[in-house]
Amino acid sequence: MQVSVETTSALERQMTITVPAERIENDVNKRVQHTARTTRLDGFRPGKVPLKVVKQRYGASIRQDVIGEVIQQSFYEAVQQEKILPAGGPQIDFKNDKDGEDFQFTATFEVYPEIALADYSAVTIEKQSSEVKDEDLEKMIDTLRKQQADWSEVESDAKDGDRLKLDFEGFIDGEAFEGGKAEAMDLVLGSNSMIPGFEDGLVGAKAGDEVEVNASFPEEYHAENLKGKAAVFKVKVLTVSTPHLPELNEELFAKFGLEATDLETFKVEVRSNMEREMKNALKMKLKDQVFTQLVDINAIEVPSSLVDSEIENLRKQAVQRFGGGADIDPSMLPKEMFEEQAKRRVTVGLLVQEVIKANEIKADDERVRSTVEEMASTYQDPKEVIDWYYSNDEMLNQVKGLVLEDQAVDSLLASANVTEVAVAYEDAIKPAQQ
Amino acid sequence: MNQERLYKVLLGPHISEKATIIADDAQQVVFRVAKDATKPEIKQAVEQLFNVKVSDVNVLNAKGKTKRTARGLGKRSDVRKAYVCLAAGSEIDFLGGE
Numbered sequence: 287m288q289v290s291v292e293t294t295s296a297l298e299r300q301m302t303i304t305v306p307a308e309r310i311e312n313d314v315n316k317r318v319q320h321t322a323r324t325t326r327l328d329g330f331r332p333g334k335v336p337l338k339v340v341k342q343r344y345g346a347s348i349r350q351d352v353i354g355e356v357i358q359q360s361f362y363e364a365v366q367q368e369k370i371l372p373a374g375g376p377q378i379d380f381k382n383d384k385d386g387e388d389f390q391f392t393a394t395f396e397v398y399p400e401i402a403l404a405d406y407s408a409v410t411i412e413k414q415s416s417e418v419k420d421e422d423l424e425k426m427i428d429t430l431r432k433q434q435a436d437w438s439e440v441e442s443d444a445k446d447g448d449r450l451k452l453d454f455e456g457f458i459d460g461e462a463f464e465g466g467k468a469e470a471m472d473l474v475l476g477s478n479s480m481i482p483g484f485e486d487g488l489v490g491a492k493a494g495d496e497v498e499v500n501a502s503f504p505e506e507y508h509a510e511n512l513k514g515k516a517a518v519f520k521v522k523v524l525t526v527s528t529p530h531l532p533e534l535n536e537e538l539f540a541k542f543g544l545e546a547t548d549l550e551t552f553k554v555e556v557r558s559n560m561e562r563e564m565k566n567a568l569k570m571k572l573k574d575q576v577f578t579q580l581v582d583i584n585a586i587e588v589p590s591s592l593v594d595s596e597i598e599n600l601r602k603q604a605v606q607r608f609g610g611g612a613d614i615d616p617s618m619l620p621k622e623m624f625e626e627q628a629k630r631r632v633t634v635g636l637l638v639q640e641v642i643k644a645n646e647i648k649a650d651d652e653r654v655r656s657t658v659e660e661m662a663s664t665y666q667d668p669k670e671v672i673d674w675y676y677s678n679d680e681m682l683n684q685v686k687g688l689v690l691e692d693q694a695v696d697s698l699l700a701s702a703n704v705t706e707v708a709v710a711y712e713d714a715i716k717p718a719q720q
Numbered sequence: 721m722n723q724e725r726l727y728k729v730l731l732g733p734h735i736s737e738k739a740t741i742i743a744d745d746a747q748q749v750v751f752r753v754a755k756d757a758t759k760p761e762i763k764q765a766v767e768q769l770f771n772v773k774v775s776d777v778n779v780l781n782a783k784g785k786t787k788r789t790a791r792g793l794g795k796r797s798d799v800r801k802a803y804v805c806l807a808a809g810s811e812i813d814f815l816g817g818e
Contacts (some may be wrong), residue, residue, distance in 0.1 A: 329736035336740050 289364040297396045297589050299372075302381070305356055305365050305389045313352045314345070318338055321348070353389065361393050373398045374591030398591035401640040408700040409579045414709045418560045422711040423553060426560060434541060435529035443490045444526045446476040450488060454499075454521040463512065466699055470524065481507075484519065495523045564711060575694050579640075579702070588632045596628035633711045641694045649686040650693065657685055657692075727783055729757045729765040746805065750813050753779070753802045762802045766812075773807035 288304040320339045326332050330339075357378055365372060376395035382388065437449055450473050456466030474484050480501075487499030502516040532538050539552050601624060629649055641647075662671035675681050733739075734750040742748045759777040766774050777788055780803075784796030806812070 329734075329739070331737065334737055336737075339740060340736075 287360055287363065289368060291368055291370070294394070296587050297373075297399060299395060299397055300363075300372060301364055301368070301370075301376075301393045301395075301702055303360050303391055303393065303435045304578045305360050305391075307388050310349070310352055310356060310389055312354070317348045317352065319541075320343070357391060364393075369619045371398050372396065373589040374595065381590060396591050398589065398636065399586045401584065401586055401636065403637070403640055403644055405583075407701045407703070409583065411572070411575055411579065411699060411702045411704050413572055413699075413704050413706050414713075415706060416564060416568065416650050416709050416711050416713070418557055418564065418711055422560070423557055425557060426445050427553070429444075430542065431531040431538070432529065432557075434532050434538060436526040436532065437529055439525050441491070441493060442528075444475060444488060444490065444523070447474070447529060449474045449527045449529065450491070450519050451524040452488075453524065453525075454519050456519045458512075458553060459515045460514050463517075466517070466519075487519075487639065488521065488523070491521075491523045491526070493523055497521045497523065543674050560711070572699075573691075573695050576636070576698050576702075580698065581630065581633050584633075584637055586633060586636065588636065592632045593625070593628050596632050597624045600624040600628055638691060638694050641698060642690055645694070645697045647690060647693045647697060649689045653693070654682070654685055657689055658682075661685075682710070725761070726765045726768060729754050729761050730769065742803070747808070747810070748803050751802045751804060752773050753800050755798065757800065757802070759802075762804065766804050767800050770812050772810035774804055774810075775807040776805035778803040778805075798803060 287306070287309075290302045292302070294300050303565075313382045318341050320335050321344055322335055323333050325335055325340060325344075327339070327343075356395075361376060361378075372395040374396055376393035379392045379394070380390075381392060381717060382390040423694055440448075451470055452473060453469045454471070455462060457463070458466075473480065473485070475489060475500070477485070481503055483501030484499055487501065488497065491497050499519040499521055500516065501519060502513045503514060505514045507513045508650050604624070658675045659668070662668040662675070665671045675685065731752040731754060734752050736750070739750040739786045742750070749766075751762070751766070757779070759779060762777050762779070763774045766772065766777075780801050782801060784798045787794045787796065
């Protein structure tokens, strides 16, 4: 077997592999003999079909099969021999495919980039930390109560926090525009779900009132034709309702799935939930920051085959997120939608792998254990979940992957300049700006 | 003898163990031929259609088997076969084209 490798572009390699004719001939003959023993053909007793006849009849397809196998084998051998690590499958082209002559084919594929990790010590990372203060807790409990609020219609003027049912139609320069009309819509004042100015204009309205509200669309509005335009809305208020916050009692606690019996334990439970959420959010943000910096200082070229398969994954995930999308074909979504994200993911993946390799990081058993325990703690029966993870190699490997990633982040953090910043709880749980 | 008749004489090759053996040993090929085909007709047809030289033709009639069924006796059709001996240097390859 002869192999020659050509570098066609930075990551693309073209391998020309020549396989001697005998190797193929031998295999073909062996198979022909095998088929001759088993084949049935009219005019011949079973197993008595002459080789010549079998070859004439099945030769071509047998040769095809053999060549397919030879390609796989010899490609594998060639890759080992040349010590190349292909990323993704090769594209095979036949060059010489004639009976009795040496078989030649080219395999075009991409390789993983060689990564020389840039010095991470020059990087500054802002590590956010926060704590749940009493006010935050109060606020959270307030929001929870508002979610469960009862509404009752009132005759008085609408004020902040009230819910209005209204019909409205919007006009720009005296003309109605598309999507500017709604009927019997529920709107909570102060929820900021409408464009700025709209809700303010309704404060003080009564049920049955007809009001004109002046509001302008923000500069970065999603509809191109409405950006920055001033609009007049003719609003008819149908009803005004005020919220009644529910009592903080067991009934309410049960609605949130908490087994608290009094306010104190409820507070403790809510606080621990908040703390967990905050911890996760901060961790995600930190990780994101570390990776972003990592990508920024290491400009590498990524194999497009990996990016393509990542795009495929993202597409499937997107379809799942749309929900009920059994009839959405993932390939219908435009590729460009995911390209950048996929590229980033692949880059991060490659770089993190390199970091793990460079620092010889191995998954720490204890950390794996504690991660599993943490994940299990949100389930009803943690013990069972833990046992399940440990009995399932695939799941355990996933966890190990997570832990490895965390450890890589740790080791990167250890080498970078870390500045601690304290932020408020609300900022802490906000997702990082991309 | 007209050309049209020649195309109707040969019905197809007869492929069997015996046929493959004599093809190698005696340069003979076996055809199923029309019931009323004569040796000279067969010779001419083979020579023209396969572009070979024929030295001898033997023919035989194989009677169809009688088959008994619930509805009474049935008879399979008879077959006339021709063993065509090719002159030295000629060859017919039925299978190659398939």
